[in-house]
Amino acid sequence: DVVLTQTPSTLSATIGxxxxxxxxxxxxLLDSAGNTYLYWYLQRPGQSPQLLIYLxxxxxxxVPNRFSGSGSGTDFTLKISxxxxxxxxxxxxxxxTHAPWTFGGGTKLELK
Amino acid sequence: EVQLxxxxxxxxxxxxxxxxxxxxxxxxxNNYDMAWVCQAPKKGLExxxxxxxxxxxxxxxxxxxxxxxxxxxxxxxxxxxxxDSLRSEDTATYYCARTGITTVEFDYWGQGVMVTVSx
Numbered sequence: 001d002v003v004l005t006q007t008p009s010t011l012s013a014t015i016g017x018x019x020x021x022x023x024x025x026x027x028x029l030l031d032s033a034g035n036t037y038l039y040w041y042l043q044r045p046g047q048s049p050q051l052l053i054y055l056x057x058x059x060x061x062x063v064p065n066r067f068s069g070s071g072s073g074t075d076f077t078l079k080i081s082x083x084x085x086x087x088x089x090x091x092x093x094x095x096x097t098h099a100p101w102t103f104g105g106g107t108k109l110e111l112k
Numbered sequence: 113e114v115q116l117x118x119x120x121x122x123x124x125x126x127x128x129x130x131x132x133x134x135x136x137x138x139x140x141x142n143n144y145d146m147a148w149v150c151q152a153p154k155k156g157l158e159x160x161x162x163x164x165x166x167x168x169x170x171x172x173x174x175x176x177x178x179x180x181x182x183x184x185x186x187x188x189x190x191x192x193x194x195x196d197s198l199r200s201e202d203t204a205t206y207y208c209a210r211t212g213i214t215t216v217e218f219d220y221w222g223q224g225v226m227v228t229v230s231x
Contacts, residue, residue, distance in 0.1 A: 037216055039217050039218075041157075041218070043157075048221040048222065048224055049149075049157065049207070050221065051220075054215050054217035054219075055215055060217070061219070092156065092157055094157070094159075094218075096216045100159060100171075100174070101159040101162075103156055103158065103159070105156050106156045106157075
């Protein structure tokens with residue numbers, strides 16, 4: 001199975017600070033058709049996960065543009081440009097290039 | 113508005129069965145693949161199973177193959193997960209999720225239903 005390693009596991013930030021989360025894959029997520037099935041989700045405390053980013057860098061519906069995704073191959077990054085209070089929670093990357101689909105271990109974003 | 117509402121969870125003994133349902137509304141259900149994702153207490157997310165829009169194809173993680181069955185009733189806009197031979201390690205919150213048509217993301221999630229496997 002593809003292993004997704006997220007760093008850091010915990011991130012402390014102040015409101016307005018910009019932060020980045022890394023997601024490193026044990027295999028390239030580029031498929032033979034040139035697609036990279038890498039996604040980012042946020043799970044706020046007590047809530048279901050919600051989609052933030054699909055296909056590496058595309059914003060999900062209704063997601064604020066302070067979120068951005070980048071990367072290729074095996075290395076991917078989620079950036080939040082100016083953390084807001086509603087951004088607190090656990091962030092997960094997920095890949096769907098290789099079966100079985102797998103998630104990273106999560107990065108908890110908390111207030112400093 | 114897209115809504116996914118799970119039901120059917122609870123406490124079940126090891127070795128017994130349980131069937132989860134997910135009622136969908138606010139979109140054309142039979143246009144979308146659907147999936148189940150679970151989350152053990154205080155743990156991360158784990159994909160469980162996916163079914164194609166017409167039910168013709170199903171996919172499972174290895175740990176549930178032969179024990180869990182994903183199915184759907186497009187006439188009722190409902191997704192199911194039949195869980196047999198349950199084990200303590202199946203204890204988790206189970207979410208149903210809609211899968212994007214070409215981009216494959218889980219774009220909408222239900223609120224989740226808790227399944228506890230314990231004697």
